[in-house]
Amino acid sequence: MSLKSSAQRRLPALILCSLLALLAGCPEQSGTAIDDQGARVSAFDWGIPDHIPLPYEPADNPMTEEKFQLGRHLFYDQRLSVNGSVSCASCHHQDKAFSDGVARPFGATGQRHPRNSQALVNVAWYNNLTWANPALAHIEQQVMLPLFGDDPIEHGINEFNRVEVLASLQIDGRYATLFAAAFPDQTDPLMGELAWDNIVKALSSFVRGLASFNSPFDRNEHSAAARRGERLFNSERLECFHCHDGYNFSNATIDRTIDWIEPLFHNTGLYNIDGLGAYPYPNTGRHEVTGMASHMGQFRTPSLRNVELTAPYNHDGSVATLEDVIRNYAAGGRLITGGPHPGDGRISPLKDGFIVSFHITDAEINDLVEFLKSLTDESFVTNPRFSDPWQTEQP
Numbered sequence: 542m543s544l545k546s547s548a549q550r551r552l553p554a555l556i557l558c559s560l561l562a563l564l565a566g567c568p569e570q571s572g573t574a575i576d577d578q579g580a581r582v583s584a585f586d587w588g589i590p591d592h593i594p595l596p597y598e599p600a601d602n603p604m605t606e607e608k609f610q611l612g613r614h615l616f617y618d619q620r621l622s623v624n625g626s627v628s629c630a631s632c633h634h635q636d637k638a639f640s641d642g643v644a645r646p647f648g649a650t651g652q653r654h655p656r657n658s659q660a661l662v663n664v665a666w667y668n669n670l671t672w673a674n675p676a677l678a679h680i681e682q683q684v685m686l687p688l689f690g691d692d693p694i695e696h697g698i699n700e701f702n703r704v705e706v707l708a709s710l711q712i713d714g715r716y717a718t719l720f721a722a723a724f725p726d727q728t729d730p731l732m733g734e735l736a737w738d739n740i741v742k743a744l745s746s747f748v749r750g751l752a753s754f755n756s757p758f759d760r761n762e763h764s765a766a767a768r769r770g771e772r773l774f775n776s777e778r779l780e781c782f783h784c785h786d787g788y789n790f791s792n793a794t795i796d797r798t799i800d801w802i803e804p805l806f807h808n809t810g811l812y813n814i815d816g817l818g819a820y821p822y823p824n825t826g827r828h829e830v831t832g833m834a835s836h837m838g839q840f841r842t843p844s845l846r847n848v849e850l851t852a853p854y855n856h857d858g859s860v861a862t863l864e865d866v867i868r869n870y871a872a873g874g875r876l877i878t879g880g881p882h883p884g885d886g887r888i889s890p891l892k893d894g895f896i897v898s899f900h901i902t903d904a905e906i907n908d909l910v911e912f913l914k915s916l917t918d919e920s921f922v923t924n925p926r927f928s929d930p931w932q933t934e935q936p
């Protein structure tokens with residue numbers, strides 16, 4: 542396995558080069574203004590409670606309402622694909638917290654993605670992106686994968702069709718207005734390579750703005766059962782909080798009050814292929830990117846906010862319900878007896894130390910599920926700011 546990051550591997554060289562300027566412009570972990578009162582300075586209205594620290598904004602793509610609104614139009618526009626069949630929203634539905642309800646989605650040309658479509662919830666607060674890519678720290682880099690990647694093909698935009706795809710946007714007069722408002726310093730923001738840089742920046746701004754911190758749990762309105770589940774979640778018996786920790790329920794959380802956090806990935810024992818000790822290719826987790834045997838099966842801890850809405854679960858959508866996720870943890874891993882990937886994840890030699898079996902009753906499983914459901918933010922999945930703008934606008 543090569544040491545190239547999967548970001549590089551999946552982007553055709555030509556497109557990668559033409560976008561290198563953009564990548565190079567991405568600072569390591571820099572933000573806009575950081576004040577000493579908890580980092581609350583931004584030109585953008587994040588719509589989040591005061592106790593949640595603001596996320597970083599890249600110095601070369603600070604948040605503005607105009608870029609967010611342009612990004613929202615692009616996110617819901619199928620013209621932004623090789624054959625007009627796929628938009629970001631094809632795999633990221635607002636009512637499912639921007640996941641899609643299927644185990645593994647299909648791209649514009651019918652190719653199946655090896656992984657489960659991720660929810661897009663507080664993406665701005667992650668220190669690395671996708672299920673397990675330590676090399677992807679910036680949303681601007683991530684967004685190029687579905688647009689231009691060819692393994693798998695999602696939107697299918699490449700050097701042969703990009704002029705045509707762009708032309709399908711240029712003929713819509715509404716984009717002239719939206720691009721001009723989003724990039725007021727540019728004379729021709731919808732022309733040539735600059736337009737693609739702008740598309741990536743605007744889409745990233747929209748995704749970055751998808752913040753969700755208004756669940757019953759946040760309002761301290763969760764039920765007695767959910768409170769019992771919360772105590773279980775935070776218990777040394779179940780260990781959940783060791784990885785799903787903090788205000789975003791993930792140890793991959795970064796914000797402007799934190800300079801740096803160690804990139805953490807965990808093997809939760811979902812697979813242990815007999816004789817190989819490996820996860821099914823290409824879903825080998827951090828190992829897919831680094832090639833290191835010790836990284837086999839390690840994935841980023843996902844936030845559990847809105848997790849009620851994002852079934853099926855785990856990196857390949859192979860677990861149907863929250864109850865099943867919990868039963869796998871209780872067993873200390875997953876035993877698969879049939880199908881193409883039989884094996885005993887409970888004895889995975891690379892399993893994380895926090896994944897140890899525990900006894901749990903059905904009533905306790907119910908309470909734990911009630912707690913996870915109390916993290917569902919109805920205002921997030923119905924917020925008109927995040928919805929399809931084309932539905933309400935006249936052509």
Ligand code: HEC
Binds near residue numbers: 629661
């Ligand atoms: C064909 C389905 C599909 C399409 C179309 C698609 N995505 Fe995704 N998205 C996924 C999958 C699958 C993942 C997980 C990828 C991985 O782990 O390698 C993902 C992951 C992401 C992530 C990372 C989230 C996180 O928590 O790290 C972001 C951001 C994202 N997509 C944004 C977009 C945007 C913006 C577009 C449109 C340009 C888009 N996606 C189009 C399926 C899709």
Ligand code: HEC
Binds near residue numbers: 779841842848867
């Ligand atoms: C060692 C760290 C660790 C511990 C402990 C842990 N998790 Fe996880 N959790 C993860 C990782 C990593 C994933 C993604 C694994 C994958 O998909 O292969 C995950 C996935 C999940 C998912 C699926 C999320 C989705 O979007 O598909 C749920 C639900 C979940 N965990 C709940 C829990 C609960 C409840 C506990 C306690 C019983 C717990 N976790 C303990 C690290 C951990």
